[in-house]
Amino acid sequence: MSIQSTIEAAASTLTPSLARIALVVRENPSVVIDNTINELAAECDTSVASVVRFCRAIGFSGYAPLRMALAAELGKEAAQFSARGAYGSEISDADTLQEAVSKVAALELLAIEETVARLDFTVLEAAVDAIDGAERIILYGLGASRFVAEDLAHKLLRVGRNAHIPADPHEAVAVSVLPTASTVAIGFSHSGSTLETVRFLETARTSGATTIAVTSAKDSPLTRAADHPLFTEVRESTFRAGAMVSRIAQLTLVDCLFLGVAKRRYTETVDALQRTGQATRALRG
Incomplete structure (x- = not known):
C-alpha cells in the first residue's frame, strides 16, 4: 500500500x-x-x-x-x-480542463494498479466461494457506493444469480435479519464507517449470513463486520464529494468478484450472457 x-x-x-x-x-x-x-x-x-x-x-x-x-x-x-504530463494528485484552479482530466486519469490508474497489487487473493477466493454457493445475495451501499453495488447486482442477475439491492436502510436491515439459508451480504463503503451499511452487515452476520465488505479502511466498523474484507487503495482528488477515484477502485473489485464467480461455471455464464444480450438487443428493435 x-x-x-x-x-x-x-x-x-x-x-x-x-x-x-x-x-x-x-x-x-x-x-x-x-x-x-x-x-x-x-x-x-x-x-x-x-x-x-x-x-x-x-x-x-x-x-x-x-x-x-x-x-x-x-x-x-x-x-x-x-x-x-499528468503527475500530481491535486487539481488546482489554474489547471486547464485537459490538465485536470489528466490528473484524475492518473489517480484512477494508480487506484486500479494499487488495488490489484495489494489484493489478497485468498480472501477474494473465499468471497467468490461464498457468492457462488449462495442462494441469496444482498448488496447494499449509500451514495456512490450504491451505484457500485447495483453494478455487481446487475452482473450477477445477468448470469442467473439471485441478487437483490434493498431500496433503503430500513429494508436493508429488514431483509438482512431474515435467517434465510445460504445468504451472502455485501456492504460497500469507501470510509468503512457509513452507519447504515455497517448496521446492514452486522445484522446480516448476526443472522447467519456470510458477509463481505468492500472498503478502503482496514481498521473500520465495516471491516470488523465482514468475514471476507476486500480493500481498495485510493487517493481521492480535490473534488472528493463525487467519489471519483474511490468508485473506480470499488468497480475494479466488483469486476474481480464477478470474474471469479463467472469462471466457476464458465459455459453456463457464457450462455447466460449471450441469451440476456440477445434479449436486450431485441428490445431495441
Missing part, C-alpha cells in the same frame, strides 16, 4: 490534530519533503509530538523515515506519469 493511500484510508479514524496533518499532507505530499518536522507542525497548527504520532499512525517510527519513503514514492510516480 502506498503512503498516500495509507493516509487517505486512515484520515477518517485519526484524532483532530492528526487529521489536520493528514489533510495537509494529502493535499500536498511534497510538504513533508520540503519542510522540517517543526515547520510541518507549524503549518498544521499542531505540535511536533503530534507529527510524530501521525507518523506512527501510518506505520513509520518517525518523521525521517516518512520523509525518505515519501520522497522515493513521489519520485517513482513522477517518473511514471511525467511522460503523460
